[in-house]
Amino acid sequence: MEPSHFDIVIVGAGSAGCVLAARLSEDETCRVLLLEAGGAAKAPLIAAPGAAKFFWDTELDWAFRSEPQRHLNGRRILLNRGKCIGGSGTINWSAYVRGNRGDYDHWAQLGCTGWGYDDVLPFFRKSECNAIHDDEWHGREGPLHVGEYNGRHPLHEMYFEALEDLGVPRNLDLNGARQEGCGYHQGTLLNGVRFTTANGFLEPALDRPNLTVESFAHVTGLVVDKGRVTGVDYAVGRTAKRTMADAEVILAAGAIGSPHILLLSGIGPADEIAAHGIAPVHDLTGVGRHLRDHLARPSIEIMVKDPEAMGLGKAMPDPDTAKEMFEKHRTGPLSTMQIEAGAFARLRESDEYSSAQLFCAATSAERFRDMPPGLSIWGYVCRPRSEGTVKLATGSPFDRPAIDPNYFDDPDDLDRSVEIVEFCREVANHKVFDEVRAGLRGAFGTREEIVAEARDVASTCWHYTSTCRMGTDDEAVVGPDLRVKGLDGLRVCDASIMPTIVSGNTNAATIMIAEKGADLIRAGASSQTTSASSEGRIPRRL
Template identity: 40%
Template sequence: MSMYDYVIVGAGSAGCVLAARLTEDPETRVALIEAGGPDTAQEVHVPAAFPQLFKSALDWDLDTDPEPGLGGRRAYLPRGKVFGGCSSINAMIYIRGSRADYDGWAAAGAAGWSYDEVLPYFKRAEDNERGEDDFHGVGGPLTVSEGRSGHPLSSAFVRAAQQAGHKANDDFNGQEQFGVGRYQLTQRGGLRCSAAVAYLHPALDRPNLTVLSSTQARRVVIEGGRATGVEVERGGTLEVLRAEREVVLSAGAYESPKLLMLSGIGPAADLTAFGIEVVRDLPVGQGLQDHYMAMLNFRTAAESLISAASPENAALLQSEGRGPLTSNIGEAGGFFRSRPELQAADVQFHAAPVLFHQEGLGPALEHGFSFGPLVLAPTSRGAVTLRSPLPHAAPRIVHNYLVTPEDQACIVAGVRIALEIAAQQAVAELVTEPFEVPASDSDADILAWARRVGQTLYHPTSTCAIGSVVDPELRVYGVPGLRVVDASVFPTVPRGNTNAPTIMAAEKAADLIKGAV
């Protein structure tokens, strides 16, 4: 039995931050468990290559159960199974969300999580090439930079959105979120700056950090009501990693609740049905939220990213850190309101200089481009439940995408905004013909189309939420020695891409664990 101060499950966006921050104290012994392996694949680091990682060995390759709001369709859910987790396979977009998200959490009881209280942790993490100001930091581990691709098709979307009356915004993480523009990215010199690159790699040589790759966590060991370690499977053998201070689950919004339930922490009736002894009856896995997106796709005669993988572009990436291979696919976008009375955005757009269809799995064999909305502040809630008491079994996941009238109205309004942008000169002059668009602009056709072609934007949250499963210091209610630190603790999904908020939460959690706040 190996002994540590802290055992962290998951070397993803949160786990990498925690491992680096906790081992800054040379007396603190940390074990970091990762089911995947090192982030050595070239496709991880070359930004435009990330879709090639879908359904690879670096992907947990999950699926939902039949989704009632999608006509019973199953949705594909890629998740990173590699150092850096999803930050090693994502689109690298640096978005924090809205002030309204964090202030809403605090107002609902998440003490310490208001916007003004979390902003210092965003800034601490950040090394923004624009420099320091009221909203941004420099000198942190995570490099945040301008996109180095600057693809003309992405620029056309931004121009068309302005022609449609939407204002330009050069900083979605600044004073205001509304508007259109290009996204800042977690890139360094044109290559991916994942949580592993930013936090874990600089810490790997520390003697007080033990990283166990290709190691599957099976359950949290609980003795006398307290979490004392993690049972893992490694190389076909079982062992227990003992945590003298705390066990921290950072396995993500699908796997962290699964691990809790396998350990006897969850809805009592569900656990009993699987013959799992109930340690603590908590609504683990309930409250799941995610962002659902529907992309308009158009053919074009202009050059798209399908020609990016040329020797010339590879040389440009290597020598100057720019060019099409630095593209994060979703280069541009914006934030909108579906109804004028809303104070915060409820629709977000992503625009890609390539066809992006069939849940990101469709072949892009011809030149095209895509853009479209997502439901940014969904009212629907789903759940993660056990499918089997076997640790290797994937959980049962239902998001309930588009089941509420509010979410249906939001996606329809978002698609209407997209169709209006598509009609503007900057886009219309580039379109040779539609590739995948609604049959008409009627509400019924738009909604039917969105249900058929839509997909996750890879932002699951809220399955171990503050206030229901963990307290505001991220300690699991009624189980001493156990915390959850990842996007599952968010009370609601933030209004934006979730990687930056996850890194922020881990920065804050490191202080909470150290007793520094």
């Protein structure tokens, strides 16, 4: 079978890939192919934020497993990743959290020119259609709808009052002038319904004749010819296919998928690749290294005296009733992911920026079977130091990679996690809850008890980053232009390029990376275009 030909081939139709496909196909002279291993996310209730967990470990989820975690009592952690059009944005918590100025200015300090906060803010604004804020920090004209969660509760306001008394100021916009403070989270939502980059970016672009989307395309490797990536091999069912990229291939398969594809293609640590029977093509030691993730739990549960009076005693409805409540009224247990309220706090005087992201959830009987009615409080370390790896488990592209997040490898992560639990306990014991508090669950008396519980229950926040990290040092995989070092015709543009993890949920930052990446690709095309009439078009070969 003769290979197909496109100008740009994008691997992965997740949060980044949908943005890239839409933005790059705006140039009608650029032929774009978007490859996705899954299909369209058409499952019932996929739009319900509170139904996301129903799709974990299903055909819509890669459902990776970690290697046994030596600091978590040898547990294997389920590492969810979306396997569908829209990617992880289809099965995540819909949280829209940008991180703070310090995150991005640190990237610039590490040598990533053009990635400081003032550089990336325009790209956050470009993508955003914010229903709440209209100011210098937000956009109102972008394709991505951002709103607030349903489900506010009086316990949230008590939580904020306790935090303010403990030194965490009220903040009406956690994505605005400053991140630090307590307030209501924003989400990728439109009128209470999940809204992904597939909805906002890709769907409006599907009628363009220069954009092709191929689903159920499992990428098996990259085509490399004399130091240049020229195409992509993939399988659709039992059929092997190849497509050639006359300009560039862009990996947007995420912090697990992108390094795995590179390794399968012979790009990465040569000795590790050769050990699996794959001929090394380009020795790049940083591929699959420096994996970072946020690790959450344990939590403190505030049990209330009178759940009925607090509106928390209503019994959990049967699935059909819950479905009807959401579809007709946008209410009930499926209407929210229970992360409406939270905070960013500096728990040490030496912290310049937020060191902990905190959450609270009003735990009604309607929503939770295994938790007492009341308020659940938990959090995680914003900038964990522990680093893990994504490696080949076998040389087969159809086998899962070996993923070791290496949680709690750095002792500071464990120390800070203990501080977060202790702070949450202080919040839960605050006098503002005295009239409603019946007791606490998971209060943990000593540091040793907190550590033991953390090793038993702490788990991923699904914020995998940095496995193809951007930088100028020898371990960096891509430069500030997102080109893979030492190879032509290949870029990586997803969460894997983050030099360090941002302070908060990573989906918003991933969308920003794709917006900026699309501009970088078009700028590169413009710089190589000599004809004034074709300025801004992407040439067949960069």
